[in-house]
Amino acid sequence: MYxxxxxxxxxxxxxxxxxxxxxxxGHLLYSQVKMHSEYGGVVPELASRDHIRKLVPLIKQCLTQxxxxxxxxxxxxxxxxxxxxxxxxxxxxxxxxxxxxxNIPAVATHHMEGHLLAPMLEENAPEFPFVALLISGGHTMxxxxxxxxxxxxxxxxxxxxxxxxxxxxAKMLGLGYPGGPELARLAEKGRDxxxxxxxxxxRPGLDFSFSGLKTFTMNTLHKTAxxxxxxxxxxYAFQKAVAETLAIKCKRALQQTGLKRLVIxxxxxxxxxxxxxxxxxxxxxxxRLYFPRLEFCTDNGAMIAYAGCQRLLAGQHxxxxxxxxxxxxxxxxxxx
Numbered sequence: 001m002y003x004x005x006x007x008x009x010x011x012x013x014x015x016x017x018x019x020x021x022x023x024x025x026g027h028l029l030y031s032q033v034k035m036h037s038e039y040g041g042v043v044p045e046l047a048s049r050d051h052i053r054k055l056v057p058l059i060k061q062c063l064t065q066x067x068x069x070x071x072x073x074x075x076x077x078x079x080x081x082x083x084x085x086x087x088x089x090x091x092x093x094x095x096x097x098x099x100x101x102x103n104i105p106a107v108a109t110h111h112m113e114g115h116l117l118a119p120m121l122e123e124n125a126p127e128f129p130f131v132a133l134l135i136s137g138g139h140t141m142x143x144x145x146x147x148x149x150x151x152x153x154x155x156x157x158x159x160x161x162x163x164x165x166x167x168x169x170a171k172m173l174g175l176g177y178p179g180g181p182e183l184a185r186l187a188e189k190g191r192d193x194x195x196x197x198x199x200x201x202x203r204p205g206l207d208f209s210f211s212g213l214k215t216f217t218m219n220t221l222h223k224t225a226x227x228x229x230x231x232x233x234x235x236y237a238f239q240k241a242v243a244e245t246l247a248i249k250c251k252r253a254l255q256q257t258g259l260k261r262l263v264i265x266x267x268x269x270x271x272x273x274x275x276x277x278x279x280x281x282x283x284x285x286x287x288r289l290y291f292p293r294l295e296f297c298t299d300n301g302a303m304i305a306y307a308g309c310q311r312l313l314a315g316q317h318x319x320x321x322x323x324x325x326x327x328x329x330x331x332x333x334x335x336x
Contacts, residue, residue, distance in 0.1 A: 001074035003312060004059070004098075005305025008051045008091030009083025009111045010137075011042045014301030015058040017066045017073075018309050024121055026066035027302040029295070030054045037177045041167070048086035055094055062301075070102055075317070077308020080108035081325035082138070088324040096322055105317035107308045112330045114303035115265040116145060118292040121306055126261050126290040131253045133246065135274070136266035137163035137180075140208050141330075142253045145263070148310045149335040154253050155206025162242055163268045165210035169217050169238050173231045183235050184271055190236025191229075194220055198245045206249055206256070213241055243277035251281050260287040270297040310336055 002025070007014035016027035032050050036042050063070065078095035081088055092108070099106035116132050119125055129146040131154070140157040160168065163180055170179025175186065196216055199209050217238050224230040250262055262282055268274065269291055282289040296302055311317075314336045 001309070001312070002068065002072050003305045003309040004073050004076045005301040005303075005308060006055070006059070006076065006078040006091045006095050007111075007114070007299050007301045007304045008055065008087050009079045009081070009299060010087060011036055011047050012299040013051050013054045013058055014299055014304070015055070015062045016301035016305040017062060017068060018302065018305035020309055020313060024302055024305075025068070026062050027300060028058050028062045028065070029300055030058060033178060040171065040177050042084070044084045044086055047084060048090055051087055051090040055090060073102060073104060075099075075104050075308070075312040076106040077109045077304050077312070078106065079111045079114065079304050080323050081111060081328035083111055083326060085324060085326045088326060089322070092322050092324045096318070096320065100320065105312060107311045107317045108323045109304050109308040109311070110328060110330060110333055111299075112139060113333060114307045116143065116151070116263070116330075117148070117307045117310070118265050118296045118303040119263050119290045121296060121302055122290075122292060124290070126263055126288075129259060130261035130263050130290070131250070131257055131259050132263040132265060133250055133269075133278075134266045135162045135246065135264065135268035137161060137167065137268075139266065140210075142206050142249060143330065144257055144259070147336065148307075149333050151331050151333060153329075153331045154256070155208065155249065157208040157210065159209055159211040160214060162208070162210060162246070163266070165214050165242065166268065168214055169235075172218055172221060173235060180268060180271070184239060184273065186232050187235040187239045187273070189229075190232040190234070192236065193233040194237035196220075196237045196241035198241055198248060201245060201248045206253055208245070208249065210242065213238070239271070239273050243271070243274045246274060247277040247281040250278060251285060254285055254287055260285075261290065262287055263290045265292060265297065267298045270294050
């Protein structure tokens, strides 16, 4: 069956077509980064309006590039949460309306489930069960994944998510938006000069906290002359601290669960230092690391199409109501 996937949870409009046997047929992504960079962060109202302008043309373009007609589509998967309410409603209303007009089922898809399953789009997809580290602008969590819909939350951030900490630290350093990639580029020029703490690694458990690390960074910045080299050295130390903290927690999660497969997903998983730290850790543990290609680390329609396809194949779908849930714990999802 052909599934149309729609992603509009934040500042990227993603559309894709996935076939249950042939795999990914086509996908398109429009990013709003340029628009929001003027304001130093995402403006929800502007994001919603831009989704309205871009979504339907992207759907038409994706179908054309996939050499398909609307009559070929067997179901629609749309991101229903978590995310910005206005942005979610654009995708939900569009998907629900098209499904009604085309007389096909629509399924409300969890944004984080999409990220969890994004590595399944690759040829060397991991087998269940595995431990997943989801790291994005709004989420940092460790999840045991036994199957589609079988998620056990092992740990999560108690304050700022890793991506949020990257963005806020980048702002301290006078960098542009989005801050994470800018900080990573600056860190490449940095020297191993400062020693930053690895938060919450001196106590048991799998939860995260990056707020204190952010404060430590600010205090270190104020103690320097704030030259470009100072900022580069601080960026280097901050990034290394985050990467090693994530590696320590992931090591604990693998040991606690007894599993030998680790998946990393979400926008921050594109960070090369984080990938390097996790690769070194998994090699030492005799485990294997999986991650989606870079274009599927950030929000995209392909992961939503895949996740929704699994649920539609299991007979799950929504009725005619418009369903959007900006806060939606991943462990509340139904098992497939």
